[in-house]
């Protein structure tokens with residue numbers, strides 16, 4: 675029989691495929707042809723498989739076109755990225771956060787900004803920055819459960835990658851979101867032993883009720899921005915949009931030009947200083963990495 679489903683796990687050349695309308699998971703190998711063509715099935719892929727009814731195992735015969743893919747963790751067809759940082763322990767690095775946001779926007783994926791550990795310190799200033807920039811933003815606490823229900827709501831029907839620096843509480847949040855999950859947290863994935871516990875396979879975890887998947891990641895992960903042009907960058911900062919159109923200068927970089935509408939908005943407090951600092955840093959980085 676032929677089935678269509680999503681690869682939820684890949685390990686040692688075996689892929690585990692779950693059809694959307696059933697809880698049965700089929701163990702499959704990839705058709706030899708893929709290897710010849712240099713194609714590797716990824717977790718997240720939607721595939722067609724030939725299943726041998728007697729054994730329940732089979733062969734992946736076709737991989738449907740991907741909307742996107744990540745290299746680390748290797749996963750395809752991501753629809754949202756939850757960018758997690760904590761108010762303290764560790765303190766936020768907004769440059770890192772904003773780079774993750776840019777990489778997601780470049781891949782056409784709307785981020786969810788998750789400000790964690792708000793039981794330890796208020797996250798109001800960060801909430802202002804990111805909700806003000808137009809992103810879905812939540813102050814959460816994996817400790818008290820604050821806003822975990824609202825987060826779960828946003829994850830429904832999506833394939834969401836959890837990204838962010840080590841120790842910010844990604845796994846702790848997922849343990850709250852998923853009933854019965856017991857992902858290792860803290861000490862085991864802490865700074866000293868980082869890398870030791872890096873999972874060797876990526877696994878999608880179905881949300882309660884089966885509508886949507888999430889995937890935990892060890893630390894930082896982002897989409898590739900290698901081929902981005904510096905002129906495209908300002909479009910990835912949604913809060914700049916109304917001012918870009920008002921900026922009278924052709925080819926304005928919106929970084930230093932006197933009279934630039936984006937810089938005026940920054941001065942007037944309409945654009946947050948930290949976001950614009952990140953913009954300038956990313957702009958410079960793109961230029962520095964350009965090879966002629």
Ligand SMILES: Nc1nc2c(ncn2[C@@H]2O[C@H](COP(=O)(O)OP(=O)(O)OP(=O)(O)O)[C@@H](O)[C@H]2O)c(=O)[nH]1
Nearest residue numbers: 791815816817840841842843844845846859860893
């Ligand atoms: N007070 C408080 N502590 C938290 C919260 N969330 C996580 N922690 C603690 O922060 C530490 C790190 O949490 P993890 O969930 O392992 O962090 P992670 O982001 O998964 O880290 P990596 O797997 O290394 O990338 C653990 O000791 C957690 O108990 C929170 O909301 N409040």
Ligand SMILES: [Mg+2]
Nearest residue numbers: 844845858863
């Ligand atoms: Mg973790």
Ligand SMILES: [Zn+2]
Nearest residue numbers: 921926928934
């Ligand atoms: Zn300008």
